[in-house]
Amino acid sequence: MKAALWYGPKDVRIEEVAEPVVKENEVKVKVKWCGICGTDLHEYLTGPIFIPVDVKHPATGAKAPVILGHEFSGEVVELGKNVTEFKIGDPVVIEPLVTCGECKACREGNYHLCDGLAFHGLMDLGGGLAEYTTFRKEFVKKLPEGVSYEKGALVEPxxxxxxxxxxxxxxxxxxxxxxxxxxxxxxxxxxxxxxxxxxxxxxxxxxxxxxxxxxxxxxxxxxxxxxxxxxxxxxxxxxxxxxxxxxxxxxxxxxxxxxxxxxxxxxxxxxxxxxxxxxxxxxxxxxxxxxxxxSVVYGEGIFVTTIKYLADGRIKADQLITKKIHLDDLVKEGFTALTGSDRDSQVKIIVTPDKSLID
Ligand SMILES: [Zn+2]
Ligand SMILES: [Zn+2]
The missing domain is CATH 3.40.50.720 (NAD(P)-binding Rossmann-like Domain)
Known part of the structure; x- marks a missing residue:
């Protein structure tokens, strides 16, 4: 499959990598849309900030080159053998946090403050700027009818x-x-x-x-x-x-x-x-x-509340997406547009690996 890999500052490449294999408690997702985040831009311009380069990340085993992308929606295409909460074809978003589940913060419901916190799409073996990724079922959230995949990519920010x-x-x-x-x-x-x-x-x-x-x-x-x-x-x-x-x-x-x-x-x-x-x-x-x-990322329940607000129309987020591009054009149309002289005319650029989704 195609994926965007961070090799170093100003060195992000679109390459063929092996498709991830779903583990027993995981869901495999075919990515529809993935937003480019300010964090991705920092990593692109002046990184590494979060990306592990010399030593593997202790929780995930990941090390550069890593797949980028943590603001994404997609369709469930495969289920691990212990997963009954989803079915093939479900539209979902991923809460991209890798947590230990055991430290004091995790036990008290503050998993976003986990001692070993890692982000999928920065410090993990996969990410949303790719055709597919796999993730733990607890951190996969269903998108209800009426919330598009495009809006799904905004749930994280x-x-x-x-x-x-x-x-x-x-x-x-x-x-x-x-x-x-x-x-x-x-x-x-x-x-x-x-x-x-x-x-x-x-x-x-x-x-x-x-x-x-x-x-x-x-x-x-x-x-x-x-x-x-x-x-x-x-x-x-x-x-x-x-x-x-x-x-x-x-x-x-x-x-x-x-x-x-x-x-x-x-x-x-x-x-x-x-x-x-x-x-x-x-x-x-x-x-x-x-x-x-x-305030850092999002505590327990926040993703679900955001999805609810998007579904009931309380939050429209219509002004956030200013451009949609294909994964192949990530550097030229995405990173360059968001860091160049005209960057203020862009808010969120969303990226798809699927050409058929581009108007
Ligand atoms: Zn972000
Ligand atoms: Zn923890």
Missing amino acids: LSVALHAIEVSELKVNQTAVVVGAGPIGLALIENLKALGAKNVIAVELSTKRKEFALKAGADLVLDPREVNVAEEVKNLTNGLGADISFEVTGVQAGFETSVDVIRKKGTVVVVSIWEKGVNFNLNNLVMGEKKIIG
Whole structure:
């Protein structure tokens, strides 16, 4: 079968590899659509970040070259001998977490914080940027009727956003600021509105992304080059500041804005992955008893909730997919488009190994 293999930075190749063989507790999936994630781009440009190169990953035995792709949907084509929960032809998505099932976090239902956590499509023997993959049945979720394979490929990034909102302990009618309107920022905006936030304010520089933010449901978009963002947010909240902010830029200025815009005792949720540290005066936290909390991937049940929201229409995610490409064109039409000068006109590019799915 064809698969996209990461060999090194700027070296991703589409190659023929052996088809995976389904194990007794696994489901084999024929991939329909797989999104390209910011993490894939980091690995492509400056990796390895998560990808094991010199030593095999302790949990999975994987080592570069690895198959990429962790945001994908597909059709069940084969079942391991202990699998009765699915039938051939079921449309599914994969929650791409490899967990140990035994550590304290796993036992307490926080498997996303597992001591030995690995991602399928980064640190595992397979991934979604391939024709087929196999995965443990517990982490395969059915897509109900009405949720397309294209939307299925968005369940992973939408779940990152939904989990971050859960971490924020958002209450109905609160005001939230989303700093950075990339794919996860847009997913946050739509989820925040769906979950009852009164005002959702986006902070963004790019013209194109400002439009996307409004389409996703933001009440207002502020550009830090044009206005004093913290002052504007105060004006909109009776001089208090927002209840919650989400840091989705991964850069110092974005972090500072995230702290400045919240009220006393407000919460900053950091969702970005950081390439380097920040230099920050902690008095900005101390003097207002503000809280900063991290959020990573998605806890138990989040995938199922996201699928439910897509099925009942609470979440539409219509603005997220901006381009559909074939696996053969991954580097040229995918990675290059998302890292080049015109990258802000793209949100999510989804990839299929199946030519018949391309319009
Ligand atoms: Zn991702
Ligand atoms: Zn564990």
